Amino acid sequence: MEDTKTKLERRPTYVEIDLRNLEHNFSGVRKSIGEAKIISIVKADAYGHGLLAISERLEKIGTDYLGVGFLEEGVALRDRGIKCPILVLGGVAGYQINYFLEYDLELTASSQYIISEIDRRAGRMHKKAKVHLKIDTGMNRIGVNYQRAEHFFEFSAGLANIDVAGIYSHLAVAENDLEFTKLQFDRLADLKTKSELIFKRKLPFHLLNSAGIMNFEDGKLDAVRPGLMLYGMSYDEKSREAAGLKPLLSLKSEIVFIKQVRSGEGISYGLTHRVEEDTTIVTIPIGYGDGYPHRLSNCGNVLIGGKRYPVVGRVCMDQIMVDVGKDKVRIGQDVVLIGAQDEETISVEEICRLTDALPYEITIGLTQRVPRLYLN
Numbered sequence: 001m002e003d004t005k006t007k008l009e010r011r012p013t014y015v016e017i018d019l020r021n022l023e024h025n026f027s028g029v030r031k032s033i034g035e036a037k038i039i040s041i042v043k044a045d046a047y048g049h050g051l052l053a054i055s056e057r058l059e060k061i062g063t064d065y066l067g068v069g070f071l072e073e074g075v076a077l078r079d080r081g082i083k084c085p086i087l088v089l090g091g092v093a094g095y096q097i098n099y100f101l102e103y104d105l106e107l108t109a110s111s112q113y114i115i116s117e118i119d120r121r122a123g124r125m126h127k128k129a130k131v132h133l134k135i136d137t138g139m140n141r142i143g144v145n146y147q148r149a150e151h152f153f154e155f156s157a158g159l160a161n162i163d164v165a166g167i168y169s170h171l172a173v174a175e176n177d178l179e180f181t182k183l184q185f186d187r188l189a190d191l192k193t194k195s196e197l198i199f200k201r202k203l204p205f206h207l208l209n210s211a212g213i214m215n216f217e218d219g220k221l222d223a224v225r226p227g228l229m230l231y232g233m234s235y236d237e238k239s240r241e242a243a244g245l246k247p248l249l250s251l252k253s254e255i256v257f258i259k260q261v262r263s264g265e266g267i268s269y270g271l272t273h274r275v276e277e278d279t280t281i282v283t284i285p286i287g288y289g290d291g292y293p294h295r296l297s298n299c300g301n302v303l304i305g306g307k308r309y310p311v312v313g314r315v316c317m318d319q320i321m322v323d324v325g326k327d328k329v330r331i332g333q334d335v336v337l338i339g340a341q342d343e344e345t346i347s348v349e350e351i352c353r354l355t356d357a358l359p360y361e362i363t364i365g366l367t368q369r370v371p372r373l374y375l376n
């Protein structure tokens with residue numbers, strides 16, 4: 001760890017990502033899904049973990065597919081030499097269709113209108129477009145309603161320049177409502193036979209996200225789409241631990257300033273925190289400009305020397321203040337804001353509880369000015 005840290009001349013605040021834990025989580029998913037394939041979700045810069053580094057490792061360890069949100073993310077992967085199939089999950093803007101075909105990216109079609117547009121443009125390029133049909137089974141985001149899916153299949157099967165590569169839907173409440181999840185599962189699974197009759201072959205069906213993989217026992221279909229669990233996170237600590245997931249990401253910094261503050265003095269913007277007795281306050285060079293949530297003002301914690309200390313006063317754009325009481329600390333001493341230090345840990349899920357945020361928001365929110373260092 002010291003090696004990566006000292007190798008670069010950089011600011012003291014950085015994100016450390018342990019790719020060995022990615023391998024651990026990926027093989028956990030593999031073991032839990034039988035024969036199903038894995039579409040590893042790497043959108044939004046691999047949930048803040050770095051699109052390219054994460055995708056390269058996932059390709060190396062045998063992911064069947066990568067899933068991204070938008071065209072640009074798929075293009076970045078192809079430019080970097082990623083060869084495995086890539087599904088773009090988001091909606092498609094008509095004028096971008098040519099690029100999907102040029103870069104061999106699989107599209108999501110969520111309406112008859114868009115699949116005709118894909119067909120028309122693919123025809124002009126003398127290519128066949130690989131398309132996954134998106135069915136809405138109850139989330140009401142994008143997709144053709146499951147009750148009209150049969151008609152959508154018939155329409156799609158008649159298009160000369162379309163190669164249907166999959167049929168999928170997305171779960172709305174897999175972390176807390178298994179009954180509705182089962183309803184969504186059945187609505188999609190019930191379309192299998194119809195699709196085989198219409199397309200005259202078996203097409204891969206996929207539905208489960210991380211919460212679905214962890215909680216839903218009744219079937220996995222032909223492929224699963226984990227994101228969160230690959231990064232070793234979950235919607236709460238209990239489910240993360242039950243699934244044996246290991247977080248990849250730590251957020252680290254160091255003490256850059258130490259001062260003694262007298263009882264009654266206020267700290268940071270608004271002087272919202274008053275120290276109750278003479279104490280030592282240290283400053284850490286991280287703030288909401290790095291994605292450290294402002295909502296951790298007066299309620300976050302950091303680890304120094306394996307011990308928890310409170311964030312006092314408001315989080316600034318570039319700095320936070322921490323009360324270390326009477327403990328001895330020194331300039332340059334390591335500080336952990338997310339991750340483990342000795343026996344103590346601050347998890348992303350803990351930060352979510354304090355800030356009423358989603359785990360996705362916390363890691364995706366870590367801005368580009370925080371360097372990412374990779375281990376293993």
Ligand SMILES: Cc1ncc(COP(=O)(O)O)c(C=O)c1O
Pocket residue numbers: 041089170208209210211225226227228229
């Ligand atoms: C269509 C789709 N599939 C799969 C995922 C992965 O979800 P999770 O990260 O909860 O596993 C997402 C994430 O938002 C998604 O939008």
